[in-house]
Amino acid sequence: MAEPHIILYDLKLFQTSGLPWSPHTCKTRYALNYKGIPYKTVWLTFPEVHTEIPKITKSDAPPTVPVIVDVLHDNKVVQDSWEIAKYLDETYPDTPKLFNNDIGAQMFLYNYCTKKPLFPIFRLVLPAMLERSGDMRDWFVTTRETFFKTSIDNIIGDSDEQKKALTELLEPIGAILKEYPYLNGEQIAWADIMLAAYLNFFYTLQPDMFDTFVLKDDKAGKEFSEWWGRMEKYMKLEPPSPST
Numbered sequence: 001m002a003e004p005h006i007i008l009y010d011l012k013l014f015q016t017s018g019l020p021w022s023p024h025t026c027k028t029r030y031a032l033n034y035k036g037i038p039y040k041t042v043w044l045t046f047p048e049v050h051t052e053i054p055k056i057t058k059s060d061a062p063p064t065v066p067v068i069v070d071v072l073h074d075n076k077v078v079q080d081s082w083e084i085a086k087y088l089d090e091t092y093p094d095t096p097k098l099f100n101n102d103i104g105a106q107m108f109l110y111n112y113c114t115k116k117p118l119f120p121i122f123r124l125v126l127p128a129m130l131e132r133s134g135d136m137r138d139w140f141v142t143t144r145e146t147f148f149k150t151s152i153d154n155i156i157g158d159s160d161e162q163k164k165a166l167t168e169l170l171e172p173i174g175a176i177l178k179e180y181p182y183l184n185g186e187q188i189a190w191a192d193i194m195l196a197a198y199l200n201f202f203y204t205l206q207p208d209m210f211d212t213f214v215l216k217d218d219k220a221g222k223e224f225s226e227w228w229g230r231m232e233k234y235m236k237l238e239p240p241s242p243s244t
């Protein structure tokens, strides 16, 4: 395997390493896969994100992953999936582009998906995260309740409402996929990678709901399903080999 150019700090789902699940870190993983840039993953637990990330970023920005360290470029540290995407396009210009003179439109899609469909997905997967949280359950519940300023039950809310909200919020995205193979038209771009990462979060933690409320949804299920099939080769633990 090629020597890693990049170290990617990713989040373990509690005790599980090697399962790409986090909606934010998967954006960077899939971007690296799409670009074919060799990388190595360092898996951190939730508490380790809080202790280790400030030592790497040496900043007082909130400790979150993804963070990358670019070994080929003076160990440059970049935090935040959007900043990382822009950095990778600039620093690795010979790899497939995530942005094609369309950064404003892609930023809109990114903000829409992050502020709208990602939230009901998060609420629908939260019970599955709690089930897997083992001895980190109390830490996880307390930090989420502090962040949202309400109880974990209120955050989860009514799952029927979340499912309805999700299918409605995905409808405008499905409308694009009815016309074009990718959100950006004929070619993959950042927006596709971002949406694949958000939907993978749902798929990994609630596979049956993902099937029913995304792939088999009446409004755009067929189109989501075909698009998901096209994206799958980038949604792996490592870059696809050049022949695939």
Ligand SMILES: N[C@@H](CCC(=O)N[C@@H](CS)C(=O)NCC(=O)O)C(=O)O
Pocket: 011, 022, 023, 024, 025, 046, 049, 063, 064, 065, 066, 079, 080, 081, 082, 143
């Ligand atoms: N806008 C940031 C969001 C990063 C983010 O929220 N990451 C989560 C992982 S999914 C995190 O590190 N959370 C730490 C915690 O919740 O304690 C990005 O896209 O990179």
